[in-house]
Amino acid sequence: MDFLTTYIVLAEIYVLLGLSTNLLVGIVGIFSVSQAAVFGVGAYLTAFLLMHTALPFPVAVLLAAAFCVGLNILVTLPSLRVSGDYFVVTSFGIQLLATAVFTNWTGGTGGANGLPGVPAPLILGHEFTEPTEFIALTTIGMALGCLCFWLMMRAPFGALLRAIREDELAVAALGKSVLGAKVSAAALAGAFAGSAGGLYATFLSFVDPSSFDLDASIFLLTMVVVGGARTLAGSVLGPFVLLALPQILALIDIPTSIAAAARQLIYGLLLIVFMLFRPQGLLGEKL
């Protein structure tokens, strides 16, 4: 069952992205529509390191994740200065800028054609080429991500982040550092997105701009909303449900020319329907 394994591997990678988006949007309340951009940087950077240097796979992914930590802090920083709706504009801008870089910087990213031939992960002399082998890596990645998220939510730090969402001024008045908390949350979200990018690039052995555009960011948001914002269970459930959707759509006879549009349309519809009738998603808390 290669097909089922591929689905699980991809869903597990998207769980990491779901955690990243959920942390920013759901828990801290920073409305980011540029998580796909950070994901993309992680993917491209891992691909580049593995193709052009002799670094082993774990080091490459760690480097990419570390770079994404810095990047995500940088793109989230404006949210300290501009509030709410203004930050959305910033976030949209970052996403469009990232797509422009991925598509036009032919030297580094291969442009619209993407980068083919990313080598498979090589750990302790074993090469993870088949989905049935790769699943071990993504499962470990997902488990680590979930553990981090779970520990953070139980810790006082989790409570602090939730308090910032409810009333930033009150938190500041209590003498807590809003800046520090937001930067730490952005760093963690960046690490999730970056390592997801590394896994994604090596699993597909190919990266191209279309996986990291605005639609991809909206897809991440849909995942979090449908699964349920603000909870670990929601972030895990969302990707598994939404990635199964195209398979179900494949059973209905839609012309291939409109299949992509139809899929994206359904994601949009899900966003509206959930916001109208069930803002807490399947397993989340009320937004």
Next chain:
Amino acid sequence: MLWLNLLINGLVWGCALGMVAVSFSLIFATTRFFHVAHAAVYGLGGYVSWSALKHGLPEWAALLVGIVVCGLAGAAIQKLLYERLDRRGATHLVILIASLGLSAVMQNGIAAIYTSNVLQYGLPWGNRTTIIGGALLTNTQMLTVVFGILSYLGAMWFAHRTVLGKRMRAVASNPFLAEITRLQPRQVHIAVMAIGSALVCIPGVLVPLDLGLQPFGGVPILLTATIAVIAGGVGSISGAFVLALVIAVLQNLSLLVMPGEWSIGITFGIFVIFMLFRPRGLFTG
């Protein structure tokens, strides 16, 4: 003389962008939430007019059909989606996500019906040129300038001289006071959404006259217009229009030093500078 051509192109493009900015400014200043789906309404106008034209209507009638459909769509979006959410006490985040969803539904709906290929209006008169003061202008460009200035003046007249416009500004400046003095903010919101959506249809048709129709073409344009609205100062129609002209001219002049794919970077740079040094915009106290 390259820079003169770029300057003129910038001013023309600025007029188109200015119309989007003014329409978005009316909506954003009054309802106070980020109506992302405005980008999709912009796209809707172009495609509806294209269909009307292909069904044999004359150009002016096709534009009028587009304007009416957009106006109705705007009112419907406010009444059926935003107002419902608002009545349930939904947070801005919830409304924003719903708006993003609506935008995806409308744009992909258009892509599914008309395919995502570029469609042309195929009106030969649009590309005919005239020389005015040493510069070469197409008919489409002249129409854009005329409509741009008319839209700006119309919006100013509407906001400052009509009863509805005054109600709109009252709701924008203090929703609570407007509610208790029976200015009926909810009705004002619907009216403003209808007017803003009808207005955005004009650039939605004029811009594709040159560049062709694309289902997702509205997103970068709306983003640029939003930056003009914020940098100009939310609620200031003049601020939105002037900043749209400035951004468009800078985008075009930047072509002298860097390739066009990076113009989004210029726009975004302007926004970051404003956010750092004057977050409330130029045209506010």
